[in-house]
Amino acid sequence: MKAKSGTRTKSAVSRSEDLQSVVGKTSFRQALLRWFDEYRRDLPWRQAEEAYAVWVSEIMLQQTQVATVIDYYERWMERFPSVYELADAEIDEVLELWSGLGYYRRARYLHSGAQRVVDEFDGRLPSTVSELKKLPGIGPYTAGAIASIAFGAVEPLVDGNVERVISRLFALSGDPKRGSTRGQIWARAEELVDPDRPGDFNQALMELGSLVCALRSPSCQSCPTRQWCLARKIGKAEAFPESAKRAKPLPMRARACVVYAEVGDQRRFLLRRRPAKGLLARLWEFPSCERAGKTWPTLLELKERLAEAPGVKVEGPIGRTMGTVEHVFSHRRLRLRVHQLELPPSAADEPMSDDRWRWVDEEALADVASAALLKKVRKLWAGS
Ligand code: SF4
Structure with a gap:
C-alpha cells in the first residue's frame, strides 16, 4: 500500500x-x-x-x-x-x-x-x-x-x-x-x-x-x-535564448549646415523638413544632404541644398566644420559632418513661402518635432 x-x-x-x-x-x-x-x-x-x-x-x-x-x-x-x-x-x-x-x-x-x-x-x-x-x-x-x-x-x-x-x-x-x-x-x-x-x-x-x-x-x-x-x-x-545574428547597419555619410542669422537680439536658425518618405520622414533638421556608403557628399551638394530655401543665398564658401556626430538607426550607421554659416539678418526676416523650410529662434528649436540626431547637432553647436 x-x-x-x-x-x-x-x-x-x-x-x-x-x-x-x-x-x-x-x-x-x-x-x-x-x-x-x-x-x-x-x-x-x-x-x-x-x-x-x-x-x-x-x-x-x-x-x-x-x-x-x-x-x-x-x-x-x-x-x-x-x-x-x-x-x-x-x-x-x-x-x-x-x-x-x-x-x-x-x-x-x-x-x-x-x-x-x-x-x-x-x-x-x-x-x-x-x-x-x-x-x-x-x-x-x-x-x-x-x-x-x-x-x-x-x-x-x-x-x-x-x-x-x-x-x-x-x-x-x-x-x-x-x-x-x-x-x-x-x-x-x-x-x-x-x-x-x-x-x-x-x-x-x-x-x-x-x-x-x-x-x-x-x-x-x-x-x-x-x-x-x-x-x-x-x-x-x-x-537561452540563442542570441540572434543581426545584420550590421550599413554605413551612411552626410553633411549638415547650422545656418543662422542674428535678428535684433535673437539668433534664428534655418530648418528644413525632410521628405514625406524615407529616413526621419517629415521631421525637421538642420539642412543636410546624405549618401549611402562611405563617401561624403560634397560641399557643393550641401550648398545646392541650402539654395532650395526661399530667399536664402549662399555666396562664397560654406563656413567652417564644427565636428562630426555619429548616430545609429536600426539599419544605418550615420556619420554627419556639421558645418556652420552665418547669414545677414535680412535672410531670416521674411516669412517662408515654402512649408518645407522655416526659421526658428533658439527657444523654439527645442520644441520642434525633432529626432535625436538634431539634438546631437544642437549639442555640438552649443559646445562650439
Ligand atoms: S524563468 Fe527565468 S528567472 Fe525563472 S527560473 Fe527560468 S531562467 Fe530563472
Missing part, C-alpha cells in the same frame, strides 16, 4: 511540474498570476485597460524603456484622450508630441490607424486579432495585447520578454526571431495563456521577463516559475 501511494504522489508532483500536462499548466498559471497580483508595477496604462490606452502604450513600449515611456504616455493621453482627438490632429503635432521617442513610424501608424478606426469602425477598436492586424503598425504582438488585455480574448502574445521566458522555460534552442523556433515560442505561449485571465497572464509573463528573468543574471532563486524551468534545471538559464 505504502509503495503505491508513494508512486501516486511522485507522479502527481512530476505532472504538476510538467508544462505539457493540464495539471502542470494550471499550477504554472496560478503561480505566475499570484506573483503578478503581488508584484505588478503600477503603470499608468494599467489603470485604464481600454483598447485605445493599451494600443498607445504597447506601441510606445516597442523599442523604448518603460521609464521613458511613462511621461510620453501621460502627455499623449492628455492631448489625445481618445481616437477621435488623435484622428483629428495634424501629423506635425503628432510627431512633435512623439519627439525624442525615436522610431517615428510608430507615431505615423498610430495617427493613420486612429483615422481608420474612426472611419471604418465607428471609433471603436476591433476586438479580434485578425481585424486588429489589418490596422497600420499592428502586428501579432500588439494585436494579442489589445485583444487579451482590453477585450479578454484568450490570445497569446510574444514580445522580447516573453520570448526570453519561454525559451528558458522550455530550453528552446535556435534563433527565437526566426523559423521554427519563433513558431514554437508562439505555440507554447498559446498553450500556456490562462483561459480565465488572459490579459493579466500575458502581462505577467512580460513582467516576469522584465523584473526577474533578465537577459543577464536572471533571479532564478526568487522566480515564481522556477520549478517549471528547464533551462534552470540544466543550469544554463543564460544560454
Whole structure:
C-alpha cells in the first residue's frame, strides 16, 4: 500500500511540474498570476485597460524603456484622450508630441490607424486579432495585447520578454526571431495563456521577463516559475535564448549646415523638413544632404541644398566644420559632418513661402518635432 501511494504522489508532483500536462499548466498559471497580483508595477496604462490606452502604450513600449515611456504616455493621453482627438490632429503635432521617442513610424501608424478606426469602425477598436492586424503598425504582438488585455480574448502574445521566458522555460534552442523556433515560442505561449485571465497572464509573463528573468543574471532563486524551468534545471538559464545574428547597419555619410542669422537680439536658425518618405520622414533638421556608403557628399551638394530655401543665398564658401556626430538607426550607421554659416539678418526676416523650410529662434528649436540626431547637432553647436 505504502509503495503505491508513494508512486501516486511522485507522479502527481512530476505532472504538476510538467508544462505539457493540464495539471502542470494550471499550477504554472496560478503561480505566475499570484506573483503578478503581488508584484505588478503600477503603470499608468494599467489603470485604464481600454483598447485605445493599451494600443498607445504597447506601441510606445516597442523599442523604448518603460521609464521613458511613462511621461510620453501621460502627455499623449492628455492631448489625445481618445481616437477621435488623435484622428483629428495634424501629423506635425503628432510627431512633435512623439519627439525624442525615436522610431517615428510608430507615431505615423498610430495617427493613420486612429483615422481608420474612426472611419471604418465607428471609433471603436476591433476586438479580434485578425481585424486588429489589418490596422497600420499592428502586428501579432500588439494585436494579442489589445485583444487579451482590453477585450479578454484568450490570445497569446510574444514580445522580447516573453520570448526570453519561454525559451528558458522550455530550453528552446535556435534563433527565437526566426523559423521554427519563433513558431514554437508562439505555440507554447498559446498553450500556456490562462483561459480565465488572459490579459493579466500575458502581462505577467512580460513582467516576469522584465523584473526577474533578465537577459543577464536572471533571479532564478526568487522566480515564481522556477520549478517549471528547464533551462534552470540544466543550469544554463543564460544560454537561452540563442542570441540572434543581426545584420550590421550599413554605413551612411552626410553633411549638415547650422545656418543662422542674428535678428535684433535673437539668433534664428534655418530648418528644413525632410521628405514625406524615407529616413526621419517629415521631421525637421538642420539642412543636410546624405549618401549611402562611405563617401561624403560634397560641399557643393550641401550648398545646392541650402539654395532650395526661399530667399536664402549662399555666396562664397560654406563656413567652417564644427565636428562630426555619429548616430545609429536600426539599419544605418550615420556619420554627419556639421558645418556652420552665418547669414545677414535680412535672410531670416521674411516669412517662408515654402512649408518645407522655416526659421526658428533658439527657444523654439527645442520644441520642434525633432529626432535625436538634431539634438546631437544642437549639442555640438552649443559646445562650439
Ligand atoms: S527560473 Fe530563472 S531562467 Fe527560468 S524563468 Fe525563472 S528567472 Fe527565468
